[in-house]
Amino acid sequence: MYFRGVIIIVNESRLVDLFLELAEIASPSKQEGALKDYLRAALEKRGLRVTEDQAGAAIEGEAGNLFAEIPGTAAGPVLLFSAHMDTVQPGVGIKARVGADGIIRSEGETVLGGDDKIGIAALLEVYDVLKEEKIPHPPIEFLFTVCEEQGLLGVKNFDISRSKAEMGYVLDAGDDPGAIVLGSPALNAFEYTVYGKAAHAGINPETGLNAVKIAAAAIAKMPDGRIDHETTCSIGLIHGGTARNIVPEKCVAIGEARSINGSKLADLTERLIRTFTEEVKKTGARAETKVEQLYPEISLEPDNPAVRLAVRAVNSLGIAPKLINTGGGSDASILNAAGLSCVNLGVGMKDVHTCDEFVSVASLKEITEIVLAIIKMGAMA
């Protein structure tokens, strides 16, 4: 492929072989040790200085985040690229195969783990092409995180002050290569509890306060589902009571709310808690609520320099850039909140978190080319 007079040579068979090898190294969340050792060796073999941080100990996992710095050979903003090492389950004993149709799948008993080993394979191939083709590049940082799939725990324990990056790119969005994520929601997790009063259900129910019934009535009054085009909320789980013949003393409901707009999320959170608390109080029972923000929102403008560089890079390859919002968080949520303009890029992972997960060889190659183009254009920025 021609690129401003430079041929970008992604070695497709090397890239695919590397991806297959990575996919078959089991790395469920908190069990990333073998993959971390492999990656560390792969980076050191390439002459890079790699450090592993203390995230593993902090989250009681096998491995910490790996961080590597690649000195620049040209001027330009320092660029950070990131992918996560862990996968969801079932993710042990993965057999990855390329079909005659150019699609890579597992044998169906496990996930493929293209989420997020596509990103890892692409970054290693990018490094090799940069060196082989002697492509001038600004300083680059690679961050391989652990435990993304469990509340972004790895990146939450990464010390961002170690990074000198001015722009960041996370390779972890499900859309096709060319997709550039501008917005993703903040997520609040809720625990709503009703404390009623136990009584025998047959002998003296009138002396009890039925926590299950009170919770049900309160939940029925609360906002639910899609609130507007940016905002959703839901109750996902409810449990209460101890036996058929006992008026339940306690009922706990677990819910969430998301919005791409932080102030809408704050308003909705306030409304959910107020409605629940008021409805429970009317009955004489006691309400308790807990809220935890699992990750903050991302809201990047199209003219953000990291977005603009990605758009130019995608365009340069003849791919149409697609500026999108997504419904979930990623490591980019945490990096953005820490002050680094960080864009999540589509890598073409499909049916993720299922045993039908797949990725095409074409997508694997395209995301690698996009990262190379970002770096190449970064050097000219």
Ligand SMILES: [Zn+2]
């Ligand atoms: Zn992922």
